[in-house]
Amino acid sequence: MTPPPPSADQQEPTPRVADTPRTSVGVLGARGRMGTEVVKAVTAAEDLELVAMIDSGDWLFDVANAGAQVVVDFTRPDVVMDNIRFCVDHDIHCVVGTTGFDAERLATVAAWLEAKPDVGVVIAPNFGIGALLLMKFAQEAARFFPSTEIVELHHPNKVDAPSGTAVRTARLVAEARRAAGLPPSPDATLDALPGARGADVEGVAVHAVRLTGLVAHQEVLMGAPGETLTLRHDSYDRASFMPGVLLAVRQIGSRPGLTVGIETFLGL
Numbered sequence: 001m002t003p004p005p006p007s008a009d010q011q012e013p014t015p016r017v018a019d020t021p022r023t024s025v026g027v028l029g030a031r032g033r034m035g036t037e038v039v040k041a042v043t044a045a046e047d048l049e050l051v052a053m054i055d056s057g058d059w060l061f062d063v064a065n066a067g068a069q070v071v072v073d074f075t076r077p078d079v080v081m082d083n084i085r086f087c088v089d090h091d092i093h094c095v096v097g098t099t100g101f102d103a104e105r106l107a108t109v110a111a112w113l114e115a116k117p118d119v120g121v122v123i124a125p126n127f128g129i130g131a132l133l134l135m136k137f138a139q140e141a142a143r144f145f146p147s148t149e150i151v152e153l154h155h156p157n158k159v160d161a162p163s164g165t166a167v168r169t170a171r172l173v174a175e176a177r178r179a180a181g182l183p184p185s186p187d188a189t190l191d192a193l194p195g196a197r198g199a200d201v202e203g204v205a206v207h208a209v210r211l212t213g214l215v216a217h218q219e220v221l222m223g224a225p226g227e228t229l230t231l232r233h234d235s236y237d238r239a240s241f242m243p244g245v246l247l248a249v250r251q252i253g254s255r256p257g258l259t260v261g262i263e264t265f266l267g268l
């Protein structure tokens, strides 16, 4: 016989959202283009609490004093290393979207983290799900095409070129080409104005366009005799990056050490 349902006074109280602990989040670059979106997204998330907003000229100690457990950094390539150092030293997990990371910088962050085995730092050139899939597809397709070039297109206020995403895509494509034993993309150019053939990232040409009206876009062009394949991703709004940022904020506390990209967080 099915037992009768418990009466109201026998039931476990349903936990209210206010009773569940929220993760305290500080945003660095909070009034910038990306930071503004992050502040909105964190404020709207019931499981997160915005405790600090920092821009240039503000006191970085405020994130520690406010008890931030996780910091989100969308600042500038020339200041981001100092920010990460501060957070690691103060046992604060970091979700970093700022660009400008080469192998040397990544190794430096990994070395800082050796002294702090419980702290997690994720450095992601792109938090957009579509952009991550584009990188994955490009990596997959690269071995089938003798030629690959990358065109990234952004708003004219972007301070770095080429984009962090384009550099990472080029490295992934280059790695796939090397693994497949492909020779360099054919190119008979003998004479070119400086810059005409783009930047060379591990043998892959990367071209950067800066245009009013754009946000963040990338094309990977691949060519074989008689056919081409073009993979394209467009972020029309910075809201496109927020699901990835929030995912990283929620996961970084259980991912100690250095993670590059959020692909593993998504099971990609």
Ligand SMILES: NC(=O)C1=CN([C@@H]2O[C@H](COP(=O)(O)OP(=O)(O)OC[C@H]3O[C@@H](n4cnc5c(N)ncnc54)[C@H](OP(=O)(O)O)[C@@H]3O)[C@@H](O)[C@H]2O)C=CC1
Pocket (backbone or CB within 6 Å): 028, 029, 030, 031, 032, 033, 034, 035, 054, 055, 056, 057, 074, 075, 076, 077, 079, 096, 097, 098, 099, 100, 124, 125, 126, 127, 128, 160, 164, 241
């Ligand atoms: N990974 C991803 O998915 C994405 C990455 N990005 C990257 O994020 C970075 C920021 O881009 P965007 O938001 O467009 O840039 P913005 O220039 O709009 O914003 C940068 C912000 O950082 C602040 N800032 C500068 N120095 C410091 C400092 N020492 N401490 C704290 N804040 C500081 C600036 O403040 P102030 O104005 O007072 O100087 C500004 O508010 C870039 O590297 C960009 O490439 C962008 C989009 C997506």
Ligand SMILES: O=C(O)C1=N[C@H](C(=O)O)C[C@H](O)C1
Pocket (backbone or CB within 6 Å): 099, 125, 126, 154, 158, 159, 162, 163, 164, 165, 166, 215, 216, 217
């Ligand atoms: O500055 C931007 O806007 C963006 N920066 C990142 C990059 O350099 O790859 C990500 C996205 O392209 C937008």
